[in-house]
Amino acid sequence: MDGYFASRLHHQLRGQVRHFAESEVRPLIPAMEAARSVHRDLSRHIARQGWLGATISRDHGGMDVGHLGKTIIIEELSRVSAAMGAMVQASQLGAAKIVHFGSDEQKKTWLPAIAAGECLPTIAVTEPESGGHVLGMSATAVRDGDDYLLNGRKVYVGNSHIGDLHGIVVRTGPGSKGLTAFLVEADRPGLRVGDQKPTMGLHGFGFGELLLHDCRVPAANRLGDEGDGLAVAYSSSVLYGRANLTAVSLGIHRAVLEETTRFCEERHRYGKPLHELPSVKLKLGQIQSRLMTARLAAYHAVHLLDAGLPCDAELMNAKLVNVESALDSARDAMEIHAAAGLFTDRPIERYLRDAHHIFAPAGTSDIQLLRLAEVALGTSKGQWSERLADVVRMEPAL
Ligand SMILES: Cc1cc2nc3c(=O)[nH]c(=O)nc-3n(C[C@H](O)[C@H](O)[C@H](O)COP(=O)(O)OP(=O)(O)OC[C@H]3O[C@@H](n4cnc5c(N)ncnc54)[C@H](O)[C@@H]3O)c2cc1C
Structure with missing residues (x-):
């Protein structure tokens, strides 16, 4: 396809x-x-x-x-x-x-x-008091000779516990031009990784805390110039993050369909495979349809990204459609499995738990909808894909 x-x-x-x-x-x-x-x-x-x-x-x-x-x-x-x-x-x-x-x-x-x-590199933007409001962050870097001293706390950092090189965005001044990114090696004094906390799903992956206490970082570790931090954060989240999380949801969605069709073949009711029941067959058709639509949205968006074409709206839509439809399909799949789906010897409950994890990062579904409404109203504040086209465009060697 x-x-x-x-x-x-x-x-x-x-x-x-x-x-x-x-x-x-x-x-x-x-x-x-x-x-x-x-x-x-x-x-x-x-x-x-x-x-x-x-x-x-x-x-x-x-x-x-x-x-x-x-x-x-x-x-x-x-x-x-x-x-x-x-x-x-x-x-x-x-x-x-x-x-x-x-x-x-x-x-x-x-x-x-x-x-x-x-x-293994990471990107650390989110803070406990700011969440998706990137400009609300309060972690700081203060220049001290040839170094900077970093202080603050980052949360929900993907690969926090196994990362070797953290990319940390902090404040060096006020406003949108006051964010700056630094590369901080995991063994640098003053950087500590928080305790691992159990999560609902994605077992095997961690997204935890980084704590900075007078962490001395050479100016040579600064990424770009002072003030480039917002572009670093947005290129990571808006352009790469939305595309990448779309792909995670797409993979889960595919697994949901494969597992559910297998289950429907194996399980018999009234002497026939489960999918012979019209209500079950309709749900299977619904999952198939959602998956096809979601995949199209996903591939179309990254195709535009590779071409260096404006695609903020397509990326938002891809993330929205993939996250929401994977969740809807996982719920339908749970209903088809009925009691069997609740046991952990089958993967279907894992898919539902994991699908929930993709909702928040790179913008919740409400955030994508609000941004898409701005596209409809013509009130968007410019496209990051356009602004950063030269740095994001790929001419794949494939
Ligand atoms: C699996 C996973 C991996 C992650 N990886 C990383 C990572 O590698 N690096 C990193 O820095 N962060 C990472 N995050 C954090 C992620 O970016 C945040 O979860 C996200 O920015 C939202 O922040 P929050 O969860 O604090 O929710 P909040 O932003 O506090 O949102 C709470 C609620 O308020 C709503 N809301 C917030 N703002 C608005 C608004 N302006 N208008 C309307 N409604 C609004 C939201 O829709 C939501 O319902 C990860 C999170 C997860 C779950």
């Missing part, structure tokens, strides 16, 4: 990731579900496949497969384990800010290591 967008090499990439996910990830899911904590070894193993470098150029050791290639990688991992799809997408966000805002020196130092899976 994705032939309209994808090349032969995209199909090969999909096949490779699917094979890996089935053989290396699926067998570990029961252990991840039982432990309900970050799976460091598997995360490292996945990183070593080179997938964190999806949008890193070949010059820096990356795959250079563009946003569509990145979507396929995340989708296929998430079809088996949304936790591992989320792990990869979070570090791809971390890589993006260096690709787009890093100095030559920073790129040379970090990108080859990220592409090889030896360094």
Whole structure:
């Protein structure tokens, strides 16, 4: 179905990731579900496949497969384990800010290591008192000679517990031009990772706290100029984040359909497969329809992103449609499974729990709707995809 967008090499990439996910990830899911904590070894193993470098150029050791290639990688991992799809997408966000805002020196130092899976980067923007209101952040960096001193607290940072290099956006001044981003190595004195807290789903992935207390960071670790922090945060969230989380939801959605059709074949009622019941068959048709629409929205948006074309509205819509329709389909699937769906020996309840996790990051569905209403009313405040087209455009090597 994705032939309209994808090349032969995209199909090969999909096949490779699917094979890996089935053989290396699926067998570990029961252990991840039982432990309900970050799976460091598997995360490292996945990183070593080179997938964190999806949008890193070949010059820096990356795959250079563009946003569509990145979507396929995340989708296929998430079809088996949304936790591992989320792990990869979070570090791809971390890589993006260096690709787009890093100095030559920073790129040379970090990108080859990220592409090889030896360094897991993160992006830390959210704070407890500001949430999605990025400009409401209060963590600070104050210049001190050749260094900056960073103080504050970041929350919900994807890969906080396994990250090697945190990209932290803080205040260096007032207003929208007062945000600045820094690369902070995980072992730098003054940086502490908060305790791991259990979550509803995405077991195996972690999104926790980073605490900064007089953390001394050389000015050479600043990403871009003072004042570039908002663009770093938005390019990560609005352009990469929406696309990546769309892909996680798409993978979950696909798994929901596959698992539910399998269940309907196996389970018999009134002497016939369950899907012979009209109400069940209608629900299956509904899930299939939602998935096709969601996939189209997802691939269309990243196709525009790869081409460097304006696509903020398409990315918002892709995230909205994919998150909401995966949740709707997971609920329908639970109803088709009835009591059987409540037992954890089947994956369907995991899909529903995991799908809920994709709702908040890179903008809740209400936020996407509000921004889409502004598009309809012609009151949008400009497009980040247009402003950052030169840094985001990819000419994939596929
Ligand atoms: C799985 C996961 C991974 C994440 N990864 C990262 C990461 O790697 N780095 C990072 O920095 N953060 C990350 N986050 C945090 C994520 O970006 C935030 O959850 C998001 O910005 C929303 O913040 P919040 O959850 O505090 O909700 P809030 O922003 O406080 O929102 C609370 C409620 O208010 C509504 N609301 C808020 N503002 C408005 C408004 N202007 N108009 C109308 N309604 C509004 C929301 O829709 C929501 O219903 C992650 C979160 C999750 C769940």
